Amino acid sequence: MKGKPLISPVYLTATYEFQRTDDLIDVVQHRSGFIYSRWDNPTVREAEKALAAMEGYEEAVAFSSGMAAITTSILAFLDKDSCIIVMRETYGGTFEFVHRFLPRLGIEVIDVGCDEVDSLRAEIEKGLTLLYLETPTNPLLRIIDVKPLAELAHEKGAVVLLDSTFASPVNQRPVELGVDIAIHSATKYLGGHHDITAGFACCNRDDGKRIWEYRKVMGGVLDPMTAFLTLRGMKTLELRVRRQNETTMKVAQFLAAHGKIRVVHYPGLLTHPDHPIAERQMKGFGGMLSFEIDADFEGTKRFMDSLKVIKLATSLGGVTSLATQPTTNTHVALSADEQQEVGISDSLVSISIGLEDTGALIDDIEQAFAAL
Numbered sequence: 001m002k003g004k005p006l007i008s009p010v011y012l013t014a015t016y017e018f019q020r021t022d023d024l025i026d027v028v029q030h031r032s033g034f035i036y037s038r039w040d041n042p043t044v045r046e047a048e049k050a051l052a053a054m055e056g057y058e059e060a061v062a063f064s065s066g067m068a069a070i071t072t073s074i075l076a077f078l079d080k081d082s083c084i085i086v087m088r089e090t091y092g093g094t095f096e097f098v099h100r101f102l103p104r105l106g107i108e109v110i111d112v113g114c115d116e117v118d119s120l121r122a123e124i125e126k127g128l129t130l131l132y133l134e135t136p137t138n139p140l141l142r143i144i145d146v147k148p149l150a151e152l153a154h155e156k157g158a159v160v161l162l163d164s165t166f167a168s169p170v171n172q173r174p175v176e177l178g179v180d181i182a183i184h185s186a187t188k189y190l191g192g193h194h195d196i197t198a199g200f201a202c203c204n205r206d207d208g209k210r211i212w213e214y215r216k217v218m219g220g221v222l223d224p225m226t227a228f229l230t231l232r233g234m235k236t237l238e239l240r241v242r243r244q245n246e247t248t249m250k251v252a253q254f255l256a257a258h259g260k261i262r263v264v265h266y267p268g269l270l271t272h273p274d275h276p277i278a279e280r281q282m283k284g285f286g287g288m289l290s291f292e293i294d295a296d297f298e299g300t301k302r303f304m305d306s307l308k309v310i311k312l313a314t315s316l317g318g319v320t321s322l323a324t325q326p327t328t329n330t331h332v333a334l335s336a337d338e339q340q341e342v343g344i345s346d347s348l349v350s351i352s353i354g355l356e357d358t359g360a361l362i363d364d365i366e367q368a369f370a371a372l
């Protein structure tokens with residue numbers, strides 16, 4: 001037959017047949033092919049290779065969600081009496097995992113606020129097994145200077161993980177910052193269309209083998225259909241993120257000049273405390289921003305409920321703009337004092353900018369201010 005499919009088939013198979021037992025033994029012993037889709041699947045492998053190439057790592061390991069990638073990767077490097085240092089501003093699910101689950105396994109967990117760089121360095125100096133970073137952070141878009149921290153942690157023999165979800169592979173290059181394992185929730189920018197949950201750990205070959213062995217047993221593998229959708233999303237990633245960078249900068253500038261706003265958090269603005277680090281470390285400032293409205297909780301709620309183009313929904317990184325009040329969902333587990341301590345107020349709004357027309361987004365925000 002003439003003509004070959006441009007797009008690879010989706011291998012919706014759980015198992016694989018062999019002509020000879022010796023071939024089966026070779027796959028089991030050397031991962032030289034496919035035997036069972038919890039171990040490996042051709043479509044999943046294609047997505048892994050594509051992301052590894054995009055991020056500049058030797059390997060990527062695909063998971064059923066960002067949290068599966070995070071928990072499996074962390075567990076792959078910790079033993080009883082290990083020490084993990086995490087940032088206080090880390091993603092809620094990660095925060096819950098390290099603080100509620102890891103101590104029960106006899107693992108020491110130290111958390112340090114991203115503002116306290118000196119304390120963070122002092123804790124690393126004392127010795128650690130794993131340094132877990134995340135930048136930009138949610139919802140205040142703080143930027144952590146990764147390279148010097150990764151160097152210090154490496155001097156102590158630690159493994160350095162970075163959750164790079166908010167930046168996407170377009171705006172940040174973890175491999176160039178000395179990160180051993182770059183994590184992505186592909187539910188966000190990589191998928192890009194609000195229709196999948198997936199996650200990845202990108203790393204060198206040895207670490208990849210180790211994480212793969214844990215995934216094989218813990219079972220949080222990506223399924224082939226979702227791997228296909230991830231591959232499709234990745235083809236437009238750069239175009240989407242470049243456009244989101246541009247639109248978000250314009251929306252941030254509009255908000256910064258608006259009378260009904262107390263503060264705008266966007267690393268692209270000169271007023272952002274981490275702007276100089278962002279400028280050095282990132283290729284673009286991203287599609288996430290947050291801001292405090294000059295209103296109480298009820299007023300902020302009325303603003304949220306009046307948005308039309310921007311949808312009231314959690315998650316981020318897709319084609320549709322989404323808005324949330326962090327105190328009602330992502331940070332609901334924090335007490336009022338804790339929320340205040342990390343700078344998250346009742347009138348804070350977090351927006352993930354999609355691909356809509358910039359003017360339509362600004363008009364939408366403007367008309368919602370009328371409801372205050």
Ligand SMILES: *Cc1c(COP(=O)(O)O)cnc(C)c1O
Nearest residue numbers: 065066067091165185187197198
């Ligand atoms: C969403 C998210 C996660 C978790 O990913 P899931 O795909 O929802 O499991 C982890 N880290 C960050 C920064 C996220 O935004």
